[in-house]
Amino acid sequence: MKLSLVTPCYNEAPCIRPFWEAVRALHLPCELEFVFVDDGSKDETLIQCRTLAKEDPAVHYLSFSRNFGKEAALLAGLRNATGDVVATLDVDLQHPVTLLPEMLREITSGAYDCVAARRTNREGEPWLRSQCAKLFYRVLNGISEIEVRGGETDYRMMTRQVVEAVLSLQEVNRFTKGIYAWVGFRTKWLTFENVERFAGTTKWSFFGLVRYAFQGISAFSVAPLQLASVTGALSCAAALLYLAYVVVKTLIMGEEVSGYPTQVCLILFFGGFQLFAIGILGNYLAKTYLETKRRPPYLIKEKH
Numbered sequence: 001m002k003l004s005l006v007t008p009c010y011n012e013a014p015c016i017r018p019f020w021e022a023v024r025a026l027h028l029p030c031e032l033e034f035v036f037v038d039d040g041s042k043d044e045t046l047i048q049c050r051t052l053a054k055e056d057p058a059v060h061y062l063s064f065s066r067n068f069g070k071e072a073a074l075l076a077g078l079r080n081a082t083g084d085v086v087a088t089l090d091v092d093l094q095h096p097v098t099l100l101p102e103m104l105r106e107i108t109s110g111a112y113d114c115v116a117a118r119r120t121n122r123e124g125e126p127w128l129r130s131q132c133a134k135l136f137y138r139v140l141n142g143i144s145e146i147e148v149r150g151g152e153t154d155y156r157m158m159t160r161q162v163v164e165a166v167l168s169l170q171e172v173n174r175f176t177k178g179i180y181a182w183v184g185f186r187t188k189w190l191t192f193e194n195v196e197r198f199a200g201t202t203k204w205s206f207f208g209l210v211r212y213a214f215q216g217i218s219a220f221s222v223a224p225l226q227l228a229s230v231t232g233a234l235s236c237a238a239a240l241l242y243l244a245y246v247v248v249k250t251l252i253m254g255e256e257v258s259g260y261p262t263q264v265c266l267i268l269f270f271g272g273f274q275l276f277a278i279g280i281l282g283n284y285l286a287k288t289y290l291e292t293k294r295r296p297p298y299l300i301k302e303k304h
């Protein structure tokens with residue numbers, strides 16, 4: 001049996017060798033294949049991969065023509081992995097490789113198709129960031145048919161069948177956590193404590209995460225598109241009631257012109273809301289536009 005380890009790497013030169021050593025030190029009871037995906041790094045990542053590949057025939061690597069993002073790197077890794085069982089994990093050792101033997105046992109026992117790892121804490125992360133993450137998962141689960149757990153990571157091991165299922169989803173805008181939830185299969189959950197990365201810094205900025213959140217929601221839910229219809233219907237109903245009230249009141253008490261502040265508030269509110277709703281529409285339209293172009297999600301410059 002062969003196990004492929006898919007690791008996206010963006011400016012991770014100091015982590016590559018320690019990662020490889022940590023995995024080798026486990027002496028896993030199967031054939032190994034390393035698939036390092038260099039996501040257009042600007043440092044020595046590719047050189048490190050080349051050196052390792054010369055030392056260890058099990059090391060393979062792909063190098064993108066530029067930075068295409070982690071989701072694209074994971075996709076490329078999964079497409080190129082040849083193992084019967086495939087694991088995806090970060091190269092910065094934040095996904096403890098010590099979980100691999102247990103994951104492998106669960107998969108080979110045949111009881112599960114997929115083993116996923118979840119962080120139990122978010123220590124070392126800014127408070128605002130973890131609160132926003134929690135809110136994001138609550139919203140996503142509430143308005144989509146999929147269920148993504150808080151603390152869920154991209155650390156997974158899966159059978160070839162699950163890999164094929166994940167690859168059968170053709171979308172370019174890939175939100176991998178949602179894709180795993182969507183394809184289903186029997187999934188075993190393991191937990192681990194958050195650890196600091198081995199070297200270097202995180203590639204995520206706060207706004208990068210906000211963009212990621214919108215990407216996740218628009219990939220798996222169309223609920224925001226219905227927001228305008230629901231609010232529109234409600235405000236129409238309110239307007240009709242108010243109209244009846246005004247007519248009756250005028251008939252009984254005579255005409256009276258007032259309510260300037262009310263008008264200003266209503267115009268501003270509905271003007272703002274309409275622009276907001278058009279913005280959401282535009283967001284989905286943009287996604288549709290990008291999907292219909294069918295551009296490749298990444299370009300490979302070098303492959304070994």
Ligand code: UDP
Nearest residue numbers: 008009010039069070073090091202203204
């Ligand atoms: N990564 C990538 N492309 C990117 C950003 C990140 O391949 O554009 C990789 C990165 O090298 C690492 C993994 O994705 O192996 C997770 O990134 P990072 O550690 O920065 O995220 P965090 O652990 O802070 O969530």
Ligand code: MG
Nearest residue numbers: 090092094197
């Ligand atoms: Mg990390």
